[in-house]
Amino acid sequence: MIERIDLLLKHPRYFFYLSENSNREQKRRYCRHDWQHMRDVARIAYILAMEEKVLLGRDIIYAAGLLHDIGRWKEYDTGEDHAVVSAVLAREILDCAGYSGIECELILRAIQEHRRASSGSSPLGQLICRADDLSRPCLMCDVKADCYKSNKMETAKYFLVY
Template sequence: MVAIMNRELAMVIIPIFRLVSILLALNGVPLGFLGRASVKLETSLHRQNLRWYSDFLKVVFKGFLAWLPSINRYGKALELNQSEDMTEFPREPIEEYVKQTLGDDEIGAHTYDHIERVLTLALDMAGEMRVNIRVLGASALLHDIGRPFEKQVEKSHSVLSGEMSVEILRNLGYYDSEIDSVIQAIRTHRFSEGLEPVNVEGEILSDADKLDAMGAIGVFRAIAQASVDNRGIEGFLQHAHEKLLRLRDLMYTEIGQQMAQERHKVLEEFVNQLEKEMGLVS
């Protein structure tokens, strides 16, 4: 009689444990011990072991002790997603890492002040948008750190910068999902590679990076880069027509489209005037 009652009770408990295990695992919480507990129950039943209560409790208790770190980590993740931490990010240590990484390799258009402007633009553009500032801020600061090394390793800096960001972000307590989002945003910021952003942080970063290539600042940066590359005025004009004058129509966000209008006008007027003075147009 007792064995029958045990079996009936277990047949109710086992499916419940399996369902809970599946649901929590889908949310990133490892609960393998629940599955092992249900197996222990079934094994005990097949053997008609009347001490299955004891075996079952041992498995659950041991599993629960092993699970405590996961509970803590999962709880922190939930707390982060529901707190104001999403509106802040560890700016100073990331800035220090970027400066140390770039070293003396800041030449042409891609100097550290470009990174600072992209960050400022990105944060301003975020405004009331539903954005993870931890992801956006880190992406903006780290998006060009691989640029000085891309020729050495023959890899796009949009890929290299993401790879170089992983360790510093982990050390600063970023979750894997946030790191993945940073990598994705950095990977798609370079419009010339034709990759579409997969998250809103990527859209904002791409727009901010393009905005800094437009307007008076964009003109200055393009001329500086043309000088470094020994391409002269002709090189600047070629770059302006092939890239800079196309940026206005490639904005992803509404605020980016609005901000691009004035900067495009300044850029266009400068190019037109330069071509007139060079006698390239009447």
């Protein structure tokens, strides 16, 4: 099913949305919502799913990770929650990549939940939320003392356990 991820990545709007994020974040001092971040979230979510024996397909997990922040630019422009916007923008891409209606709903829900997953969130939403936090390079960040998120990120705790 890796073909669907390839279709997702080749969709003209995918990299358009990432370029919009990049345009808005040119002067951002903190973590950016770029291709590297999306890929890291997808990979970490997949690793977590394997470790925790969450039975979801790799292409489902990767789709959620690769799409979870595509609407971030809109939040900069309008103040809308980027998780909600990202889910709206992701639907067309998922449809074009061949995801079924049920798969789309699963992925879109996870995208909407990725900022504040709770015990009531879907397993995929919880994975993407946790992977999003773990993807942050807080441990080696030059501006972590000024970042409101650095205390909340579990990056250092996670990697120092090993």
